[in-house]
Amino acid sequence: xxxxxxxxxVTAGAVIFVLWLVLFLRMSAFLALVITSLFAAIAAGMSPxxxxxxxxxxxxxxxxxxxxxxxxxxxxxxxxxxxxxxEALANMxxxxxxxxxxxxxxxxxxxxxxxxxxxxxxxxxxxxxxxxLATRMKKAAVTLAIPLLxxxxxxxxxxxxxPGPMAVADLLGANxxxxxxxxxxxxxxxxxxxxxxxxxxxxxxxxxxLATPTAKSDIADASENPDVFKVSGRKTLSVIALPxxxxxxxxxxxxxxxxxxxxxxxxxxxxPFTALLISCGAAYFLLRPDDPDLRAxxxxxxxxxxxxxxxxxxxxxxxxxxxxxxxxxxxxxxLADVALGFGLAPLVSGFLLALLVRVAQGSATVxxxxxxxxxxxxxxxxxxxxxxxALTVVAIAAGATAAxxxxxxxxxxxxxxxxxxTADTLKTWTVSSTLIGFVGFxxxxxxxxxx
Numbered sequence: 001x002x003x004x005x006x007x008x009x010v011t012a013g014a015v016i017f018v019l020w021l022v023l024f025l026r027m028s029a030f031l032a033l034v035i036t037s038l039f040a041a042i043a044a045g046m047s048p049x050x051x052x053x054x055x056x057x058x059x060x061x062x063x064x065x066x067x068x069x070x071x072x073x074x075x076x077x078x079x080x081x082x083x084x085x086x087e088a089l090a091n092m093x094x095x096x097x098x099x100x101x102x103x104x105x106x107x108x109x110x111x112x113x114x115x116x117x118x119x120x121x122x123x124x125x126x127x128x129x130x131x132x133l134a135t136r137m138k139k140a141a142v143t144l145a146i147p148l149l150x151x152x153x154x155x156x157x158x159x160x161x162x163p164g165p166m167a168v169a170d171l172l173g174a175n176x177x178x179x180x181x182x183x184x185x186x187x188x189x190x191x192x193x194x195x196x197x198x199x200x201x202x203x204x205x206x207x208x209x210l211a212t213p214t215a216k217s218d219i220a221d222a223s224e225n226p227d228v229f230k231v232s233g234r235k236t237l238s239v240i241a242l243p244x245x246x247x248x249x250x251x252x253x254x255x256x257x258x259x260x261x262x263x264x265x266x267x268x269x270x271x272p273f274t275a276l277l278i279s280c281g282a283a284y285f286l287l288r289p290d291d292p293d294l295r296a297x298x299x300x301x302x303x304x305x306x307x308x309x310x311x312x313x314x315x316x317x318x319x320x321x322x323x324x325x326x327x328x329x330x331x332x333x334x335l336a337d338v339a340l341g342f343g344l345a346p347l348v349s350g351f352l353l354a355l356l357v358r359v360a361q362g363s364a365t366v367x368x369x370x371x372x373x374x375x376x377x378x379x380x381x382x383x384x385x386x387x388x389x390a391l392t393v394v395a396i397a398a399g400a401t402a403a404x405x406x407x408x409x410x411x412x413x414x415x416x417x418x419x420x421x422t423a424d425t426l427k428t429w430t431v432s433s434t435l436i437g438f439v440g441f442x443x444x445x446x447x448x449x450x451x
Contacts, residue, residue, distance in 0.1 A: 007331030033318035058324025083287030085236035092233025110151020150195030177251025319369030354399030362407035402437025
């Protein structure tokens with residue numbers, strides 16, 4: 001009994017050790033996961049040489065996919081951002097809109113923009129839009145920010161090709177097209193409840209001071225930058241939709257057309273690598289400025305976009321190493337048996353694990369990757385259908401999105417930009433993020449009844 005439980009005890013100790021390194025020693029998530037993976041492998045009975053080989057194989061296998069996808073996705077987002085596409089979308093969504101529709105439109109804007117652009121970057125770019133609308137409508141900026149933030153957070157967690165769901169899909173072996181489809185279906189109601197509906201409730205119960213719109217004196221307004229190349233919102237929307245459509249076509253082709261050359265053709269162009277490469281090319285040629293100096297700036301922006309991508313890639317690779325340790329030591333199999341013995345479906349266990357890590361250490365990305373590594377053996381033991389695996393990815397994303405609080409860097413970014421104290425940020429954003437997670441999970445459970 002002791003021998004059979006040893007891998008499980010080591011896994012529990014490894015999770016606690018990761019949290020201790022990140023929370024108390026303030027170690028980077030990448031280093032914490034690599035160190036923990038090595039110690040866990042040795043503690044479970046591997047020789048030091050075998051432990052190193054396991055970590056190397058796990059990290060290399062994960063990075064072979066995720067490094068290319070995150071790199072291309074970052075360049076794609078930079079092209080849209082610097083090319084003026086984000087501003088054009090904002091103008092298309094908001095201009096001449098009826099006041100009652102503005103919260104809904106801001107939520108939809110956040111959903112669209114966060115697919116190619118990182119959450120914090122999208123927030124910084126779109127904050128001036130919120131402040132301008134708040135002044136025009138004589139509302140507190142936070143009441144309009146909540147729908148936008150809900151849309152940004154939902155797309156960032158639920159809809160590929162954003163890094164989080166892409167990484168989890170790779171670790172679980174999920175079909176990217178199905179993840180995008182189910183992520184959108186589960187994310188839409190989550191955004192509506194956590195954004196426009198929650199914003200309306202906030203105004204009615206008067207939980208925060210709503211009298212004066214927040215000033216934007218310390219916010220950089222991208223629209224004031226003369227170097228931004230202006231494009232149409234519809235053109236930008238078509239560029240953002242392109243990779244999603246290609247990936248979905250590649251996913252649906254074998255179901256609708258069966259085997260054949262046309263299916264192979266669509267699957268090639270629907271692979272995330274190819275879809276993102278095509279989309280980067282389309283974004284460059286459709287959004288690039290005519291001025292040679294501005295084009296040089298566009299190239300520089302693409303290079304800089306890879307800097308934050310590097311951190312995400314390394315953390316994801318380390319998560320892959322941790323997952324491989326669970327598999328090679330047998331801990332994953334024991335964990336799967338325990339979870340299934342308690343009647344925990346992969347959907348439920350993935351959500352709960354992601355929520356636990358999210359609350360403990362704050363980072364949604366780390367929560368998603370850690371939970372994916374722990375859930376992967378349960379998914380494999382459950383012999384889920386491709387639809388079931390994709391829904392598990394969405395459930396993990398939901399758990400990792402909920403309960404953003406004081407240990408989350410995004411919490412403080414929102415607090416600063418909208419001039420909220422800690423209590424008001426907890427009342428507004430923390431509740432909103434929790435609604436995204438739980439409504440998204442509830443929607444995933446409903447979808448699982450049909451797939």
